[in-house]
Amino acid sequence: MSIIETMIDVPADHMQNVCGQLDSYMKKIERSLRVSLIPRDDAIKIIGPEGAVKKAKSVFSNLLELSHRGNTITEQNVDYALSLSFEEKDEQILEIDKDIICRTIAGKPIKPKTVGQKTYVDAIREKMICFGLGPAGTGKTYLAMAMAIQAFKNNEVSRIILTRPAIEAGEKLGFLPGDLQSKIDPYLRPLYDALYQIMGAESYLHNYEKGLIEVAPLAYMRGRTLDNAYIILDEAQNTTPAQMKMFLTRIGFGSKVIITGDITQKDLPEGTVSGLDVALKVLKDVDEIGIIRLSNKDVVRHPLVQKIVEAYEKYEKKEQHREERREQHLEQRRRTPRPSRKG
Numbered sequence: 594m595s596i597i598e599t600m601i602d603v604p605a606d607h608m609q610n611v612c613g614q615l616d617s618y619m620k621k622i623e624r625s626l627r628v629s630l631i632p633r634d635d636a637i638k639i640i641g642p643e644g645a646v647k648k649a650k651s652v653f654s655n656l657l658e659l660s661h662r663g664n665t666i667t668e669q670n671v672d673y674a675l676s677l678s679f680e681e682k683d684e685q686i687l688e689i690d691k692d693i694i695c696r697t698i699a700g701k702p703i704k705p706k707t708v709g710q711k712t713y714v715d716a717i718r719e720k721m722i723c724f725g726l727g728p729a730g731t732g733k734t735y736l737a738m739a740m741a742i743q744a745f746k747n748n749e750v751s752r753i754i755l756t757r758p759a760i761e762a763g764e765k766l767g768f769l770p771g772d773l774q775s776k777i778d779p780y781l782r783p784l785y786d787a788l789y790q791i792m793g794a795e796s797y798l799h800n801y802e803k804g805l806i807e808v809a810p811l812a813y814m815r816g817r818t819l820d821n822a823y824i825i826l827d828e829a830q831n832t833t834p835a836q837m838k839m840f841l842t843r844i845g846f847g848s849k850v851i852i853t854g855d856i857t858q859k860d861l862p863e864g865t866v867s868g869l870d871v872a873l874k875v876l877k878d879v880d881e882i883g884i885i886r887l888s889n890k891d892v893v894r895h896p897l898v899q900k901i902v903e904a905y906e907k908y909e910k911k912e913q914h915r916e917e918r919r920e921q922h923l924e925q926r927r928r929t930p931r932p933s934r935k936g
Contacts, residue, residue, distance in 0.1 A: 598640040601653050605635055607660045618671045622649055625675050648678040655686050669893050673707060695743040698793035703739045709891035710736060716883035722850045727887025733853040734827050738787040741823040750823045752805045755784045758831045759810040781808050811836055820845030829854035829869040831861055837868030
């Protein structure tokens with residue numbers, strides 16, 4: 594295996610952004626690709642096996658281009674650029690970065706950060722109903738909110754309706770202080786947080802008072818027909834089959850629906866079937882409905898969240914395999930004839 598070296602130009606004003614504080618990103622690239630990196634004044638020397646050097650140069654080129662576009666490089670950017678380099682899909686990170694959905698009240702652009710998120714956003718644009726499934730931190734709800742707010746600003750819909758099933762996760766609603774709205778608000782808090790960040794509290798309150806933005810528990814949807822609206826059902830894994838059917842049959846003309854959920858985090862009573870599971874089976878062949886499954890590769894929160902998701906997935910697969918083996922063993926024992934007693 595031949596060792597080669599090459600140089601990549603990195604302007605001084607982009608060096609810290611690309612290399613990270615105390616060269617943390619550079620050290621991560623060194624460890625991941627098994628190359629040696631030596632920073633110079635306006636360049637980085639890359640030394641290592643030819644294939645690894647090629648990958649490292651591609652990773653730095655992509656990070657540098659993201660930096661030129663005004664992005665603050667994060668550890669998630671580095672991790673994703675590295676993972677794409679192993680799959681030889683390096684150019685995709687720059688294509689994804691072009692798709693700006695909207696900007697927050699502070700001017701920060703909101704855009705997909707992974708191939709899975711880009712597929713999700715494209716499906717929302719193309720389909721009347723879209724299911725966004727995946728673990729925590731994959732941007733399911735946040736991207737859906739951004740798409741809804743942008744459509745509202747562009748007058749594509751006349752209102753936004755955000756809903757969640759108010760299912761207790763270990764605590765009963767009756768024991769929470771306050772009136773009914775006070776009891777329900779904690780369950781809707783993630784939706785409020787996204788609204789405030791993208792739209793701004795003042796704009797949200799103005800549109801809320803006019804009835805153009807509605808945040809309500811799923812039970813409030815019964816008996817209504819929702820025309821010309823952008824409707825988001827969050828935490829759909831906590832719906833019952835009856836609730837999900839009720840919700841899907843509320844949809845009227847000119848409406849767009851996004852249903853998000855994580856089928857591994859159900860808070861339903863033991864033995865209760867999830868409405869999300871049933872809907873995915875029933876609607877899988879309907880052309881107008883998009884079903885996008887995000888994975889731990891699409892987690893864009895702190896890198897530790899991705900490791901936690903991966904650890905739980907491994908544990909759950911192991912437990913499922915153990916349970917299947919136990920059932921097979923019990924079935925085998927049932928089928929094995931017992932020796933007759935002679936007496």
